Amino acid sequence: MERQLSVRPAHAQPAARRFTIPVRVYYQDTDAGGMVFHATYLDFMERVRMDWLRAIGFEIPKMVETHAAMFVVRSANVDYLKPARLGDALDVSLALVRIGGAQLVLDQRVTRSGEELVTATIQLACIGVPDFRPARVPEALRLECTRWLAPEVVPA
């Protein structure tokens, strides 16, 4: 439903509701069961988070240097619906669900030809550098994030 509301292009545009990157499945991503190893999807999801932060101007070195802040994963709730396999061309995406004072909540998905394989809710905590204590999401990033929120979702 959230995606039906979106009227913006879906790929890597600053104003897009959902940010998506292509990910190819290599041997290193699979296990002896012949499928992608379950922890590896978290790697894929981390890639799209870093690419998104870079796309909106908050790549990691800059966040640390300019804002003395970084994100860590506080919780991950992952559902594995169908397996991906060697050689698959996947799309891995994120959508911002909520902006809290010191956290972001993301909806992340792995799809293959539009079919959902893995979905996750990822909660990121903002921490200060170098003390690693909870810190407020930098205002400039918060402002940028509001452009990514779904219309029905409001900042906490």
Next chain:
Amino acid sequence: MERQLSVRPAHAQPAARRFTIPVRVYYQDTDAGGMVFHATYLDFMERVRMDWLRAIGFEIPKMVETHAAMFVVRSANVDYLKPARLGDALDVSLALVRIGGAQLVLDQRVTRSGEELVTATIQLACIGVPDFRPARVPEALRLECTRWLAPEVVPA
């Protein structure tokens, strides 16, 4: 609370309520943030599941050959409480929470000197080999599992 009820030895005994293995943190487990990478804890948790299955007589090759079945992760709900760091000596454990017709639900924890760092609820689905369709947990394993269930928990 569940651990207060336990009256059995906590380490690697067939009848133990909780199964625990030691895990050392190496460079490959960490990231440039100086902490263990969040997906790596899922690797640690998978190790203890495989060691537990081996300890109770259902190591993977045997399960496939004898029972034409294997487990896949169906969902993972992970909470990251505190970070582990390079060189840390961790304990990674599991306790069986529920036995369903075609699934097991586990409580898994990563601790350091008794302090909880990461906790997770992991849902495993039993699937048939080679068709990879949902399959009933083999009766012999189900029987063994009942010895691992907490007194207050009954098979679904």
Next chain:
Amino acid sequence: MERQLSVRPAHAQPAARRFTIPVRVYYQDTDAGGMVFHATYLDFMERVRMDWLRAIGFEIPKMVETHAAMFVVRSANVDYLKPARLGDALDVSLALVRIGGAQLVLDQRVTRSGEELVTATIQLACIGVPDFRPARVPEALRLECTRWLAPEVVPA
């Protein structure tokens, strides 16, 4: 020297001497030393090998199904010259050095803005499926490979 002799376009052309893909460095690729973990470069190099095989029409499922063959790494000689870091945009490439009866030898490199960070000589052995015994490189692939050999190098 080998690159001075090349008169063909350098990027992803079927007739190119060198095949290159871009690779971004994410947290998952780094370690607590702040640099890319040394084994991770082998992951990067494996990605370009699979992309190259796909580009020339011998992606893994097809090779197995059509030719009952696959490649395994027989040896890897890797030199680490300079470290890559979080967020770096790398180029990872391969050039074919030699075609043997049952093997391929590749020169692989990781560069950043043209500067070499890691170089490797990777020897791949062709094995049969499902017996996993040494097998002759399929003739169709051998023919394609000759188009990738440097002028001064001849098939063994």
Next chain:
Amino acid sequence: MERQLSVRPAHAQPAARRFTIPVRVYYQDTDAGGMVFHATYLDFMERVRMDWLRAIGFEIPKMVETHAAMFVVRSANVDYLKPARLGDALDVSLALVRIGGAQLVLDQRVTRSGEELVTATIQLACIGVPDFRPARVPEALRLECTRWLAPEVVPA
């Protein structure tokens, strides 16, 4: 031959010629080919290096804090002889081959029931912290290392 000369116990003794740890193969170590992924052996070899440094009193945090030094892999020459598989119980070892002014050279092996699967020569460079420039191997470590050298090998 080097091992025939050894007259000391082979496991984790300070004076042992060869330092060995057990490594179990889990799903995360394998790939869709059904074998251990080739880069994963470098993870195994790094584990034994860290365990050895800890066993002789030079675990990483201490080396950085006390000696302002750490090691990085400068080169890795790896031969893959036979594959390891899911569930295998491996032994991964190291023997010191040479001590240079700013480097150590190690012979590393992965065996299963005494059969060699993977062998490697790993060259480690000592670098200063935090400048990451080549640094002399700390004298205290050099002294300890001489106890690990084969009789026929002398410091460079």
